[in-house]
Amino acid sequence: MSDWFIxxxxxxxxxxxxxxxxxxxxxxxxxxxxxxxxxxTNRVRNVYLLVLSLFFYYKSGGYFFVLLLFTTTIDYxxxxxxxxxxxxxxxxxxxxxxxxxxxxxxxxxxxxxxINDVINHLTGLNLTPYNFLADFSNSITGSHFNINxxxxxVGISFYTFQSLSYTIDVYRKxxxxxxxxxxxxxxxxxxxQLVAGPIVRASQFIPQLFYKYSLSxxxxxxxxxxxxNGLIKKMLISDYISINFVDRVFDSPESYTGLENLMAxxxxxxxxxxxxxxxxxxxxxxxxxxxxxxxxxFYSPYKASSITDFWRRWHISLSTWLRDYLYIPLGGNRKGxxxxxxxxxxxxxxxxxWHGANWSFMIWxxxxxxGLIIHKVWMQINPFKNKxxxxxxxxxxxxxxxxxxxxxxxxxxxxxxxxxxxLVRIFTAQSFDSLPLVFSAYWNIVLLIFIAFVIHWIPExxxxxxxxxxxxxxxxxxxxxxxxxxxxxxxxxxxxLQPFIxxxx
Numbered sequence: 110m111s112d113w114f115i116x117x118x119x120x121x122x123x124x125x126x127x128x129x130x131x132x133x134x135x136x137x138x139x140x141x142x143x144x145x146x147x148x149x150t151n152r153v154r155n156v157y158l159l160v161l162s163l164f165f166y167y168k169s170g171g172y173f174f175v176l177l178l179f180t181t182t183i184d185y186x187x188x189x190x191x192x193x194x195x196x197x198x199x200x201x202x203x204x205x206x207x208x209x210x211x212x213x214x215x216x217x218x219x220x221x222x223x224i225n226d227v228i229n230h231l232t233g234l235n236l237t238p239y240n241f242l243a244d245f246s247n248s249i250t251g252s253h254f255n256i257n258x259x260x261x262x263v264g265i266s267f268y269t270f271q272s273l274s275y276t277i278d279v280y281r282k283x284x285x286x287x288x289x290x291x292x293x294x295x296x297x298x299x300x301x302q303l304v305a306g307p308i309v310r311a312s313q314f315i316p317q318l319f320y321k322y323s324l325s326x327x328x329x330x331x332x333x334x335x336x337x338n339g340l341i342k343k344m345l346i347s348d349y350i351s352i353n354f355v356d357r358v359f360d361s362p363e364s365y366t367g368l369e370n371l372m373a374x375x376x377x378x379x380x381x382x383x384x385x386x387x388x389x390x391x392x393x394x395x396x397x398x399x400x401x402x403x404x405x406x407f408y409s410p411y412k413a414s415s416i417t418d419f420w421r422r423w424h425i426s427l428s429t430w431l432r433d434y435l436y437i438p439l440g441g442n443r444k445g446x447x448x449x450x451x452x453x454x455x456x457x458x459x460x461x462x463w464h465g466a467n468w469s470f471m472i473w474x475x476x477x478x479x480g481l482i483i484h485k486v487w488m489q490i491n492p493f494k495n496k497x498x499x500x501x502x503x504x505x506x507x508x509x510x511x512x513x514x515x516x517x518x519x520x521x522x523x524x525x526x527x528x529x530x531x532l533v534r535i536f537t538a539q540s541f542d543s544l545p546l547v548f549s550a551y552w553n554i555v556l557l558i559f560i561a562f563v564i565h566w567i568p569e570x571x572x573x574x575x576x577x578x579x580x581x582x583x584x585x586x587x588x589x590x591x592x593x594x595x596x597x598x599x600x601x602x603x604x605x606l607q608p609f610i611x612x613x614x
Contacts, residue, residue: 125168125169125170125263125608126165126168126169127169127608127609128339128340128343128388128391128392128609129340129343129344129348129602129607131599136165137395140161141398143157144157144399148322148400149322151318151319151320151321151322154322154400155291155292155295155318156291156295158295158299158300158399159291159294159295159298161300162295162298162299162300162303163177163178163298165300165303166263166264166298166300166303166304169263169264169303169304170262170263170264170304172246173242173262173263173265175242176214176242176262176265177262177268177297177298178294179214180211180214180268180269180272180297181272181293181294181297181298182290183207183210184207184211184272184273184275184276184293184297185287185290185293185294187203187204187206187207187276188275188276188279188286188287188293189286189288190203191203191204191276191279191280191286192279192285192286193286200280201280203276203280204276204277204279204280207273207276207277208273208276208277211269211272211273212269212273214265214269215265215266215269217259218259218260218261218262218265219261219265219266219465219466220462220466221238221259221466222238222259222466223466223467224466225237225238237257238257238258238259239256239257240254240255240256240257240258240259240260243255243256243258244256261613263304263612264303264304264305264612266463266464266614267302267303267304267305267306267308267614268297268298268303270308270427270430271296271297271308271309271310272297273434274308274310274311274430274433274434275287275293275296275297275310275311277434278310278311278312279311283312284310284311284312284315287311287315292315292318295318296309296311296314296315296318299314299396299401301391301392301393301395301396301399301403302389302392302396302403304612305385305388305389305392305609305611305612305614306388306389306392306406306424306426306427306611307389307392307393307403307404307405307406307425307426308426308427308430309403309404309426313402313404314401317400317401317402320400322400323400324397324398324400326584327580328397329397329398330579330580330581330582330587331394331397331576331580332393332394332395332397332398333394333579333587333591334394334576334579334580335390335391335393335394335397336390336391336394336395337590337591337594338387338390339386339387339388339389339390339391339392339394340387340391340594340595340598341387341594341598342383342384342386342387342390343383343384343387343388343391343607343609344598344601344602345598345601346379346380346383346557346561347379347380347381347383347384347387347607348384348602348607349557349601350376350379350380350554350557350558351380351384351607352607353553353554354372354373354376354551354554355373355376355377355380358370358372358373358376359373359377359521359522359527359531362527362530362531362534363530363534365534366534366538366539366540366543366547367534367535367536367537367538367539367540368539368540368543368544368547369547369551370531370534370535370538371535371539372547372551372554372555372558373531374514374515374517374518374531374535375514375558375562376554376558377514377517377518377521378411378510378513378514378517379558379561379562379565380610381517381520381521381610382407382410382411382565383561384609384610384611385407385424385609385610385611386406386407387609388609388611389406389407393405393406404425404426405425406424406425406426407422407423407424407425408421408422408425409422409565409566409569410422410423410513411506411510411513411562411565411566412506412565412566413506413509413510413513414502414505414506414509415484415505415509416477416480416481416483416484416509416512416513417481417484417485418509419509419513420477420481427460427463428460431456431457431459431460432456435455435456435459436452436453436456439452439455439456440452449485450482450485453478453481453482453485454475454478454479454481454482455478456478457474457475457477457478457481458471458474458475458478459474460474460477461473461474461475461477462474463614464520464614465613465614468525469519469520469522469524469525469528470519470520472519472525473516473517473519473520476516476519477516480512515532518531518532
């Protein structure tokens, strides 16, 4: 068998399949070429995309696709059992089993080191995590995985929450159980949004499996616009800012002035937005070309005038998931002000923990929870809530932006000491005398951050106009723009692999 074929079908941890890699777009071209023969028959189309989705995950995460199949199979069986059971007790036991099993698997891969450190600290033991999946693979396939290192499977948080929401919805009778295993597996593994969202509900996606394929010229134009927009966000803005400035400062804040540290905070705020929303734009665009609608996941979050408004605009699929499957089951706002505020805090604290087994993530989530509580209290005493002062709205947008941006420090750093050192540098090592020197040294970074924020703050009506203009122009003009943009992006593309930030979650 030829080496090039083995290279194509084998997993390479150094070259995972990413939207920004040429290999992925060759994969998409081949997918669409054969798709033209199967898209009219729903059953064949769905199985075809299921196989490709599993291949995509294998190329992105290697043998962890077995874990994806395990989660899919278990929740499919539990969904069927819940749907056919007439015993409320049995239904409740089944959904609890699904929740515990999913969260246990997630906790094992994501929080083993944190749990291990806590146990060792409390007991004085010297336990080390043990990778049972690696041991199993080594004994069965003859592989040589390190059994003393637990690697986080790519996208596990996203597909676990997506699959888990299905069994809970079936239990609540918000959706019917999916009878065909291939249909359910396709729902869980659909490759555009598999590894970084948006988190899709079964009630949103499953019915689309049976719709007749439809893609108008306007929808195709919109899909192409989203894909280009996502690539520009990721490759032109996020990666460039990251490689040339943000990463350097966050990795060694003591080597930079307070002003440079402050610039890095603003830079990371726009970097993570462009990175994550860029992925979402590409995912939604690809899904639309394939005939499926994915939910909007971002809505100009840095226009938010409060922390509550921010969470209506940022990672919408996660914030609504936390609301529907955590905040409301905890009691929501139904049990008094104190319980409501406690539920808010716990929800955001666990939302921070969802991102990773790190104290800084919990501080990030907990501070967002406190921010939501403070905003609720403020809305009760706000003397301006019935007034319409534009200058006041601008003030609240600026306050919210800075609250969110400074909390990104805890999200980004590797340890709390570095976060605290960075904050100290920002507030104690400022010197306006260095302003001309810093700006002249990083004028391209400053300009790019500024332009990115300006575009972000453009009114939605204006964005609709240039989006609509792109959709209406002839296809030959669209193709020309695609060629120019892609050529330009690959000219500035870094030689270093820059995975999407949320792949680590």
